[in-house]
Amino acid sequence: MWIRVVQExxxxxxxxxxxREWVERIGLNKGSKLLLIDGGSSLLIKPPKLQAMYEKEVxxxxxxxxxxxxxxxxxxxxxxxxxxxxxxxxxxxDGRRVIKNVCRKLIGLEVVGEDNSSITFQCIVDPEKxxxxxxxxxLRFLVYTLHEDIAHTLxxxxxxxxxxxxxxxxxxxxxxxxxxxxxxxxxxxxxxxPFSRRLDLRVAGLLLENIADRLTKLAYILLExxxxxxxxxxxxxxxxxxLSSVRDTSLKMFMEGDLNYMDKFEKLLKEGKRFxxxxxxxxxxxxxxxxxxxxxxxxxxxxxxxxxxxxxxxLTTPR
Numbered sequence: 437m438w439i440r441v442v443q444e445x446x447x448x449x450x451x452x453x454x455x456r457e458w459v460e461r462i463g464l465n466k467g468s469k470l471l472l473i474d475g476g477s478s479l480l481i482k483p484p485k486l487q488a489m490y491e492k493e494v495x496x497x498x499x500x501x502x503x504x505x506x507x508x509x510x511x512x513x514x515x516x517x518x519x520x521x522x523x524x525x526x527x528x529x530d531g532r533r534v535i536k537n538v539c540r541k542l543i544g545l546e547v548v549g550e551d552n553s554s555i556t557f558q559c560i561v562d563p564e565k566x567x568x569x570x571x572x573x574x575l576r577f578l579v580y581t582l583h584e585d586i587a588h589t590l591x592x593x594x595x596x597x598x599x600x601x602x603x604x605x606x607x608x609x610x611x612x613x614x615x616x617x618x619x620x621x622x623x624x625x626x627x628x629x630p631f632s633r634r635l636d637l638r639v640a641g642l643l644l645e646n647i648a649d650r651l652t653k654l655a656y657i658l659l660e661x662x663x664x665x666x667x668x669x670x671x672x673x674x675x676x677x678x679l680s681s682v683r684d685t686s687l688k689m690f691m692e693g694d695l696n697y698m699d700k701f702e703k704l705l706k707e708g709k710r711f712x713x714x715x716x717x718x719x720x721x722x723x724x725x726x727x728x729x730x731x732x733x734x735x736x737x738x739x740x741x742x743x744x745x746x747x748x749x750x751l752t753t754p755r
Contacts, residue, residue: 693755
């Protein structure tokens with residue numbers, strides 16, 4: 437850690453000197469550009485993008501490709517542009533397929549080079565053209581449509597739930613992209629977003645991704661359950677409508693930084709407890725153990741979703 441004295445040069449211009457040790461280690465010269473990121477009560481100074489920092493080589497042993505996929509995803513999230521996967525023993529067909537399938541999970545990642553012992557990926561997404569807030573808004577919209585489509589399908593043929601179960605993969609892909617953008621401030625036009633806001637967006641994005649997981653699990657349960665008593669489905673429709681209000685209120689608070697919705701939100705939470713209690717009470721009237729088990733699992737999922745929206749609301753920072 438270094439301490440520097442702020443100097444005033446001319447009228448209204450303030451400067452500090454950079455530690456020579458740091459300048460030489462990073463490789464800066466006269467005229468080098470630095471990125472200054474406003475962190476609220478702090479200021480982060482970052483050097484220009486160094487190519488070596490954004491190329492990653494990942495080594496894999498044959499038979500351990502699944503572990504390598506996790507490292508590729510981690511490298512993508514850290515902002516590496518080029519990821520080269522090397523297997524000195526050479527890839528077998530199954531291992532090569534596992535490694536290359538990672539492209540399906542990550543937006544913009546493509547295979548740009550390949551031989552017997554290596555596979556090279558490159559992220560072709562131009563971060564300069566992406567906006568963090570808009571990416572989050574897109575994630576929010578996908579979760580919104582998944583929720584509404586599940587609620588709408590409750591009053592129709594439950595077999596239609598099958599078409600909704602693959603939405604979670606797209607939401608995961610968008611969440612990974614959001615994390616990549618948030619962790620790579622030098623590569624985006626959103627470098628002025630304060631650290632605190634970046635952290636809040638990251639946490640809120642994770643919560644939305646978790647909500648999508650719960651909604652997808654709910655869709656699978658309803659799909660596999662077969663015949664569910666109509667009165668239980670009707671009660672579930674009411675609960676989904678209630679969750680829509682919780683979702684809209686919590687996200688409005690978070691996006692607008694408006695705490696004036698807090699009273700409304702707290703009233704919704706009290707109503708939610710009553711809805712879930714009514715649902716559990718209704719399910720207990722059935723002697724069929726399968727119906728009871730499914731109902732308890734559904735109630736648990738609803739509570740988890742509600743808690744996630746509460747956590748999003750807690751991230752609200754007045755603006």
